[in-house]
Amino acid sequence: MQKQINILLGLLLFGFSSQAQIAQNNISSFDDISFFVNVNNPKYDNAEGTKYLNEKFIPAKIxxxxxxxxxxxxxxxxxxxxxxxDQEIMGISPAKEYRIGFTDGSNRVFVSKTIIDETGDLKRLFLEVIKVNxxxxLYKRERVKFQPAKPAKSSYEPEIPAVFKKMNDSFYVDYPDDxxxxxxxxxxxxxxIKTFFGDKGNELVKFAKKEGLKFDSxxxxxxxxxxxTQE
Structure with missing residues (x-):
């Protein structure tokens, strides 16, 4: 009897283990990233603008x-x-390696990369691929910031509504030889700019001025x- 009980327990444990392994394999399709996103934040109610690049969900290859x-x-x-x-909205963090290509005809591709910010800290972000050779x-980061509503200081002044404000794009570069x-x-x-590009800094600034080129485009x-990078 004890032997039969042990066999039964073994089969049950094997079943649970197999189901857990299947679930783990499914989750690992997203590198174990599967957190729920809270899209109902009261402080964003009635805010002008949007925090999204694309308000509507569009198909993408991950x-x-x-x-x-x-x-x-x-x-x-x-x-x-x-x-x-249809019910659950999940989130993908840029903490791990992702490549997300929009298939809506725009051909936009986003990848997770490590950058160094203005304060010298390293961060993982989703960036848009502009050119790779x-x-x-070359990669681009688009940003918005949230400005909370400001109440009227007097009856003569209107309340300033909350708003998502578009910020200037930032661009990041990677050289394979580095x-x-x-x-x-x-x-x-x-x-x-002159310091960033070293010995070719002055030449590059002159080239950009001659051609009417901006460093924010x-x-x-x-x-x-x-x-x-030309030879």
Whole structure:
């Protein structure tokens, strides 16, 4: 009898183990990222603008998964939201390696990368791929900030509503030959540009001025970096 009980317990444990392994395999499709997103935040009620790059969920390919998932990009918190089903909105953190390609015809691709910010801290973020070639890779970060509503100071002044305000884009570059494992933010100040590009800094500023190129435009930056990395 005891032997039969042990066999039964063994089968039950095997079953539980198998189910747990299946669940683990499913979750690992997203590198164990499967947290619920709270989309109902009262402080954002009635705010003007949006914190999303795309308000509506659009189909996207995530890494090498065969299934397409509806996604939208929360620029405020830098989280990719996706729908596992019609009810649940889940989040993907940039903490691990992801490549998310929109399949709505825009051909936009977002990847998780490590950057160094203005304070010298390393951060993981979702960035849009602008150009990748053997000489350099260029990425863009779009951001918004939330400004809470400001009550009227008097009956003569109107209340200022809460708003999501678009911030200036930031651009990051990676050179395959560099040994550093994080992306560098491209400066926009002329003095910092000269320092950033070293010996070719002055030449690059002159080239940009001659061609009417700005360091805050992705199309212009592609031309500037093409010139900088040419043989």
């Amino acid at each position: 890494n090498d998964l065969e299934k397409l998932y509806p996604v939208r990009f929360d620029l405020l918190d830098n989280i990719m939201e996706f729908k596992e089903n 053997p000489k350099y890779s 040994s550093i494992d994080y992306l560098l933010q491209l400066p926009k100040n002329k003095k910092k 992705q199309e212009n930056l592609v031309r500037i970096l093409d010139y900088y």
